Structure formats: C-alpha cells, structure tokens
Amino acid sequence: MRIVLTGATGFVGSNIGKVLTDRHDDEVIGERVDMTDRQAVASYVASAEPDAVIHCAILNDWDRMHADRPAAWNSYVEATRNYADAAATADVPFCLVSTDWVFDGTQSGATEDTPPNPINLYGFLKAASEIIALDRGGAVARVMGVNGTHWARPAAPRAQDPGFGYFVASLVDALEGGQPFTVWEGDDINGIASPSLGAMCGEVMRAVVAGGHRGIFHCCGASSATRRELAAAAVNAFGLDPSLLRFGPAPAEAFAGQRIPFDTSVSAVATAERLGTPLLNLDELLAAFRHERTTGELAPLG
Ligand SMILES: NC(=O)c1ccc[n+]([C@@H]2O[C@H](COP(=O)([O-])OP(=O)(O)OC[C@H]3O[C@@H](n4cnc5c(N)ncnc54)[C@H](OP(=O)(O)O)[C@@H]3O)[C@@H](O)[C@H]2O)c1
Incomplete structure (x- = not known):
C-alpha cells in the first residue's frame, strides 16, 4: 500500500x-506539511495519490495548547478535518x-463503544477530532500507554509524564545506568492504564486501513496495570535491580493544574476480534520491547 x-x-x-515499511513493504509518504493549512493538505494528499491516510501528527506542547486555544483547536480539530476531507476526496480509508x-x-x-467523557482540554480536542473522523466515514485508532522505541529520534530525551507513554523506556534508561527511578503515585495523575507497544499500535492501524474499516479501535494489550505494577513487570522483563525503584508523588509542574483521568484502563477485545490482530499480555509486550532495544529491530509478530 501507499x-x-x-x-x-x-x-x-x-x-x-516502521511497521508499514518493514513488516508490510508499504510505501510511506511522510512529508511534514503544515496540518493546519487546509489548501496545502488538500494538494499534498491529492498529488500523493495514496491508498490510505493515517493522521498521527499532533501539537504536542501542553503549555502552548492551553495558552493559545485557537492554535490548539486548529492543530487538533481542523487538522483532522483537513486530512479527513482530503482522504474522502481521494476516496481512500x-x-x-x-x-x-x-x-x-x-x-x-x-x-470501543463506551461514550467518551473527557475532563481536560487535550481529551476534549481529541474527542472532537474523533467525531469529525467518524463523520467523514473514517476510523479512530485510540493508542494508550504507548511504550517502545522512538525509531525516528532514538536519542530523544525520555521522561515519565502524567500519562503512561515512555514510562518503561525512562525507567529502563535509569536503572540500566545504575540510577534510581521514582515511580509517581497519586490520585492526580494517570494511575492505571492499559499499556501498549508502539509497533503493536502500528499493526492495528495497518489492519484498519488495509481492510477499509470504519469505527473505533483500541490499540493496547490485554492487561491493565498501575504504575507500580508496570514498573515491577519492566524490572522483571529487563532483568533490572528492583532496589533502585522509589515511589512518590509526581511534581506539581508535571500536570500544570489540569485534571488528569486516573483510571484509563480499556478493553481491546472487540478490536482484536474484528481485525484478527494479536492481544498481547503485559509480559509479551515488554518482551517485544526488550527485543527492540537489544536488536534494533521490530520483534517478530506472534
Ligand atoms: N505518546 C503517547 O503515549 C500517546 C498516548 C496517547 C495518544 N497519543 C497520540 O499519538 C499521536 C502522536 O503522539 P506522539 O507522542 O507520537 O507525538 P510526538 O512524538 O510529539 O510527534 C508529533 C508529530 O507531529 C508532527 N507535527 C507537529 N506539529 C505539526 C504541524 N503543524 N504540521 C505537521 N506535523 C506536525 C511532529 O513533527 P516535528 O517533530 O517535525 O514537529 C511529529 O512528527 C497523537 O495523536 C497523540 O494524541 C500518544
């Protein structure tokens, strides 16, 4: 596919x-076109003549998102409208x-059928974007607790944040370097989630667009975990020293006074059944991530 x-x-x-190119031999067109520029997006997609469009770009700047609401709206909701419309015009998933x-x-x-109820600006902007994608006949792939390798910028700094993304990499980086790692705990952060692996999310999205599916899909493993449980499983999977783990509250600046959803554990059973994609347990996810870290390659599927 293109x-x-x-x-x-x-x-x-x-x-x-990486999943598209390495596992499926797809051609990825990944130019950085300003997603808020409706005309530029329309021309780009039309001239690319793709078989499908996956919209993953995001204004990933928590402070700017809150300080400049029009920019946030444009970067989330209007950008989604731009790409969804361009894909609809090209008649592709x-x-x-x-x-x-x-x-x-x-x-x-x-x-996948539970009605959303966002409690912060980010969640609201994503929920509004979802409605546009679905309304245009598209699909929504919710990713969550994303761990794994940053294949484009492997040296990018990684840190624990109020969500579950990057948690395992930042923990492993610290413990492998003999440094202590404080697992944040508290009611004011995301304390329970359904961890996933970036590559596994890519596999779900590939199945979604290849099958021309519509509707909502969940990209995560079969297990939910607290931060403490995920830390213990990561220490075990990577053979690390558990005595370097500490537990304590998140620094206040980590969430900038925003409400953070505490328990975002979800089910992906319907997604796996509909697409035939694997639903890995936590240990299998972590073993796949360890394979990525030690070989520099994606773990074999299954
Ligand atoms: N990471 C997680 O744990 C997690 C969890 C839940 C959901 N998600 C979702 O996953 C998606 C990607 O998140 P991420 O963590 O991978 O973010 P990321 O690493 O910050 O990547 C953001 C991407 O968007 C691009 N971008 C930013 N502004 C743009 C613009 N105006 N026009 C075109 N491209 C632009 C960036 O390009 P440059 O680098 O060139 O600026 C970069 O490629 C988002 O939809 C997010 O909601 C992520």
Missing part, C-alpha cells in the same frame, strides 16, 4: 511507519490516531 502518514517523525508515527484520555478516568474497562 500510505500518507502524518507525524512520521514522532514517537508513535515512527512506529507506525482514513484513520485518526486518538487517545484513552477521551475517557474521564472512572470508565474502567471502557470498550
């Missing part, structure tokens, strides 16, 4: 791109990458 992929240089996008933060943190085990 696939337009936005955000190809980002963490999640680099995983989607469209998939928006979204998030478990469309849920409110009390909707434990939310399925």
Whole structure:
C-alpha cells in the first residue's frame, strides 16, 4: 500500500511507519506539511495519490495548547478535518490516531463503544477530532500507554509524564545506568492504564486501513496495570535491580493544574476480534520491547 502518514517523525508515527515499511513493504509518504493549512493538505494528499491516510501528527506542547486555544483547536480539530476531507476526496480509508484520555478516568474497562467523557482540554480536542473522523466515514485508532522505541529520534530525551507513554523506556534508561527511578503515585495523575507497544499500535492501524474499516479501535494489550505494577513487570522483563525503584508523588509542574483521568484502563477485545490482530499480555509486550532495544529491530509478530 501507499500510505500518507502524518507525524512520521514522532514517537508513535515512527512506529507506525516502521511497521508499514518493514513488516508490510508499504510505501510511506511522510512529508511534514503544515496540518493546519487546509489548501496545502488538500494538494499534498491529492498529488500523493495514496491508498490510505493515517493522521498521527499532533501539537504536542501542553503549555502552548492551553495558552493559545485557537492554535490548539486548529492543530487538533481542523487538522483532522483537513486530512479527513482530503482522504474522502481521494476516496481512500482514513484513520485518526486518538487517545484513552477521551475517557474521564472512572470508565474502567471502557470498550470501543463506551461514550467518551473527557475532563481536560487535550481529551476534549481529541474527542472532537474523533467525531469529525467518524463523520467523514473514517476510523479512530485510540493508542494508550504507548511504550517502545522512538525509531525516528532514538536519542530523544525520555521522561515519565502524567500519562503512561515512555514510562518503561525512562525507567529502563535509569536503572540500566545504575540510577534510581521514582515511580509517581497519586490520585492526580494517570494511575492505571492499559499499556501498549508502539509497533503493536502500528499493526492495528495497518489492519484498519488495509481492510477499509470504519469505527473505533483500541490499540493496547490485554492487561491493565498501575504504575507500580508496570514498573515491577519492566524490572522483571529487563532483568533490572528492583532496589533502585522509589515511589512518590509526581511534581506539581508535571500536570500544570489540569485534571488528569486516573483510571484509563480499556478493553481491546472487540478490536482484536474484528481485525484478527494479536492481544498481547503485559509480559509479551515488554518482551517485544526488550527485543527492540537489544536488536534494533521490530520483534517478530506472534
Ligand atoms: N505518546 C503517547 O503515549 C500517546 C498516548 C496517547 C495518544 N497519543 C497520540 O499519538 C499521536 C502522536 O503522539 P506522539 O507522542 O507520537 O507525538 P510526538 O512524538 O510529539 O510527534 C508529533 C508529530 O507531529 C508532527 N507535527 C507537529 N506539529 C505539526 C504541524 N503543524 N504540521 C505537521 N506535523 C506536525 C511532529 O513533527 P516535528 O517533530 O517535525 O514537529 C511529529 O512528527 C497523537 O495523536 C497523540 O494524541 C500518544
């Protein structure tokens, strides 16, 4: 397939791109076109003549998103409209990458059909973008607790944040270097989630666009975990020293006074059944990530 992929240089996008090229021999068109420029996006997609469009780019700047609401709206909602419309004009499948933060943190085990109830600006912008993608006949692939390798920028700094993304890499980096790592705990951060692996998310999205599927899909493993449980499983999977783990509250600046959904565990059973994609447990996900770190390649599927 020939696939337009936005955000190809980002963490999640680099995983989607690697899965498409390395596992499926797809051609990825990943130029950085300003996603808020409607005319530029329309021309870009029309001239690329793709078989599908996956929109993964994001204004990933928490402070700017809050300080400049029009820019945030344009970068999330209007950018989604631009790519969804361009894909519809080209009559090819469209998939928006979204998030478990469309849920409110009390909707434990939310399925693909559970109505979202976002509690912060990011969740609201993503939920609004989802409606546009679905309304245009496209698909929504919610990623969550994304761990794995940043294939485009392997040296990019990694740090724990109020979500679950990058958690395992930052923990492994610290412990492998003999440094302590404080696992954040508290009611004010995302404390329970359904971890995933970036490459596994890419596999789900490939199945979505290859099958021309519409609707909502969840990209995560079979298990949910607290931060403490994920830390323990990572220490075990990577053979690390558990005495370097510490536990404590997140620094206040980590969430800038925003409400963070606490329990965003979800189910991906319906996604796996519909697409025939694997639903890995936590240990299998971590083993696949360890394979990536030690070989520099994607783990074999299955
Ligand atoms: N990471 C997670 O754990 C996680 C969890 C849930 C959902 N998600 C979703 O996954 C998607 C990607 O997130 P990420 O963590 O991979 O973000 P990221 O690493 O910050 O990547 C963002 C990408 O968007 C591009 N971009 C930014 N502004 C742009 C613009 N105006 N026009 C075109 N491209 C632009 C960036 O390009 P430059 O680098 O060139 O600026 C980069 O390729 C988002 O939809 C996010 O909601 C991620």
